[in-house]
Amino acid sequence: MTLDDLVAKVTDPYERQARLYPALLALLPLLALVMLLFGPKATALTGALTVAVSCGGLYLTTNLCRELGKRLEGTLYQEWGGKPTTQLLRHRDKTIEAVTKHRYHKFLAAKIDTTFPDKNQEANDPEGADEIYQSGVRWLLNHTRPDNGKQFDLIFKENVAYGFRRNALGMKPIGLIVSIGSLLWVLAMEGALFSPSHRFIDLTALSQMPQSATASLVVSAIMLAAWLLFFTKSSTRSAAFTYAETLLRACDSL
Numbered sequence: 001m002t003l004d005d006l007v008a009k010v011t012d013p014y015e016r017q018a019r020l021y022p023a024l025l026a027l028l029p030l031l032a033l034v035m036l037l038f039g040p041k042a043t044a045l046t047g048a049l050t051v052a053v054s055c056g057g058l059y060l061t062t063n064l065c066r067e068l069g070k071r072l073e074g075t076l077y078q079e080w081g082g083k084p085t086t087q088l089l090r091h092r093d094k095t096i097e098a099v100t101k102h103r104y105h106k107f108l109a110a111k112i113d114t115t116f117p118d119k120n121q122e123a124n125d126p127e128g129a130d131e132i133y134q135s136g137v138r139w140l141l142n143h144t145r146p147d148n149g150k151q152f153d154l155i156f157k158e159n160v161a162y163g164f165r166r167n168a169l170g171m172k173p174i175g176l177i178v179s180i181g182s183l184l185w186v187l188a189m190e191g192a193l194f195s196p197s198h199r200f201i202d203l204t205a206l207s208q209m210p211q212s213a214t215a216s217l218v219v220s221a222i223m224l225a226a227w228l229l230f231f232t233k234s235s236t237r238s239a240a241f242t243y244a245e246t247l248l249r250a251c252d253s254l
Helices: 003-008 013-041 043-054 057-080 084-089 098-112 119-124 126-142 150-170 172-189 203-207 211-229 233-252
Strands: none
Touching: 013 057, 013 150, 013 172, 013 211, 057 150, 057 233, 084 098, 084 126, 084 233, 098 126, 098 233, 119 126, 126 233, 150 172, 150 233, 172 211
């Protein structure tokens, strides 16, 4: 079973892009190591993957990725000051200009048959105001699902982008362990780690590595850099607020 065959088994676009891909990226250095260094000899791995997929391993993988991402999400919301959509609807948040925000409030208030708070009401009861905003957003989510029309494709894409980064951030500890472990494994196998000369890295052995080992090291190094530099709370926050703003724009098209 190839990686393409594995991915093809997940037919739902959101499941595949936002949940399966982060999990596969976390395992990529290990998969690359096995396939590059052992190649055709890795028949046992292929057999194990086939059995695991047949027994629900793929479903377990996507659910584990989702669970780690959802657990992290609550912490992120607390650090950010609330859900992105709720923040953007607050009067005290200046991301969206007041005129546009008033239009969104008026539209959502009519849909959920509830008066939205003004600035003073929000200041006096911020929690109550947030509940009203969240109710409006819930209505918006229910009416902008992908099966409601192609006009919401952009919302879906931004939701996938946020889900991918959130779930990848949840998988980050696993990704770091696999990347570092794969690096050390290849270096040890090729005799470049803890050399007789008491050096941590033997540069001579490193320069004489076969291309397959070098390629494995490159994959592990790239993924290590990605986990450290790209999959961060900052990049996840950026995707979350982009999705939130895109979702609220639907008030002008519904």
